[in-house]
Amino acid sequence: MIAELRERIENYSYLGPKGTFTEAALALAPEAAGKPWRAVNNVPEAVQDVVEGRSVGAMIAIENSIEGGVTASQDALASTPGLRIRGEYVVPIRFCLAVRPGTKLEEVTTVAAHPVAYGQCRRWLAEHLPAHSHLPASSNVASAEQLFEAGVDAAITPPTITEHLPVELIASDLQDNHTAQTRFVLVGMNQQVPEPTGRDKTSIIVELPEDRPGALLEMLEQISTRGINMTMITSRPVPDKPGNYRFVVDLDGHLHDARVADALLGIRRFCPKLIFLGSYPRVGVVLKQADLAHSDERFAAARAWLASLEAEDAQDDRASSPSV
Numbered sequence: 001m002i003a004e005l006r007e008r009i010e011n012y013s014y015l016g017p018k019g020t021f022t023e024a025a026l027a028l029a030p031e032a033a034g035k036p037w038r039a040v041n042n043v044p045e046a047v048q049d050v051v052e053g054r055s056v057g058a059m060i061a062i063e064n065s066i067e068g069g070v071t072a073s074q075d076a077l078a079s080t081p082g083l084r085i086r087g088e089y090v091v092p093i094r095f096c097l098a099v100r101p102g103t104k105l106e107e108v109t110t111v112a113a114h115p116v117a118y119g120q121c122r123r124w125l126a127e128h129l130p131a132h133s134h135l136p137a138s139s140n141v142a143s144a145e146q147l148f149e150a151g152v153d154a155a156i157t158p159p160t161i162t163e164h165l166p167v168e169l170i171a172s173d174l175q176d177n178h179t180a181q182t183r184f185v186l187v188g189m190n191q192q193v194p195e196p197t198g199r200d201k202t203s204i205i206v207e208l209p210e211d212r213p214g215a216l217l218e219m220l221e222q223i224s225t226r227g228i229n230m231t232m233i234t235s236r237p238v239p240d241k242p243g244n245y246r247f248v249v250d251l252d253g254h255l256h257d258a259r260v261a262d263a264l265l266g267i268r269r270f271c272p273k274l275i276f277l278g279s280y281p282r283v284g285v286v287l288k289q290a291d292l293a294h295s296d297e298r299f300a301a302a303r304a305w306l307a308s309l310e311a312e313d314a315q316d317d318r319a320s321s322p323s324v
């Protein structure tokens with residue numbers, strides 16, 4: 001009954017309200033098209049929606065090109081067993097300064113902004129509003145909603161905010177870097193790994209054993225000796241173990257690629273706290289395999305050679321065992 005109910009749920013959760021970059025990312029996901037969307041207040045709520053079956057998927061921001069990893073998302077992935085990434089989506093980021101109509105830049109002393117957005121606009125703020133104070137907001141649209149509360153003069157928002165709220169934009173392109181982008185991932189529970197497309201990425205989280213000097217290097221060796229391109233590595237503290245870290249790692253390739261499977265086996269042997277987050281189609285440039293020794297063909301040939309040795313051995317066993 002519960003399984004049937006779960007099957008009928010089609011919702012997708014995202015950080016709202018309407019108009020956030022997270023909503024723009026969800027609009028890029030073909031599987032969410034035409035399905036009901038649930039706007040929630042933060043990343044843990046979006047993840048809880050999929051854990052508790054209110055949604056089949058949740059879109060969450062994972063990394064910004066200026067601010068780096070989105071820690072709330074990385075921590076949710078590390079602490080929610082069964083959560084799997086199904087796809088990644090990249091959204092270009094542009095910020096504007098929104099005010100109540102009529103407010104002048106010289107009158108602004110307080111700025112509401114999502115912390116990840118605020119971090120992307122430091123240079124502009126230092127130059128144009130050096131004496132302001134920052135009021136944290138739960139999203140890039142929630143910041144603009146705060147304009148209608150006392151004590152908030154301006155908000156950092158996406159340029160599309162005027163489609164949603166009666167605000168005025170008094171400055172644009174606030175972000176420190178004009179190529180700023182945020183990478184989002186669509187997550188679900190206990191999902192099957194999608195078939196390889198030839199342009200895939202595999203994400204893992206590794207908590208290294210505490211008592212093993214050189215464990216980080218060992219993990220990297222497992223990846224590099226198989227010619228795998230590592231596209232990201234970032235560390236997060238383990239909350240209940242001060243001084244211990246887990247590593248969030250992205251690799252080019254798919255779980256069904258021999259070299260990736262081999263590397264995961266190699267890491268898992270000395271590192272039982274290995275979380276597989278998924279293999280899924282990746283956005284952007286995929287490096288060509290430079291080293292022939294690590295080509296799929298060489299992996300297949302090596303496996304065939306091992307299988308032939310084992311077959312030979314089995315034959316020898318049969319020949320030498322006494323017949324009855």
Ligand SMILES: O=C(O)C(=O)C[C@]1(C(=O)O)C=C[C@@H](O)C=C1
Pocket residue numbers: 015019020021022023061064070093114116117138139140141181182
């Ligand atoms: O989706 C939004 O608009 C958000 O407010 C979230 C978020 C994030 O969590 O990183 C998304 C993209 C921007 O880089 C800044 C903030």
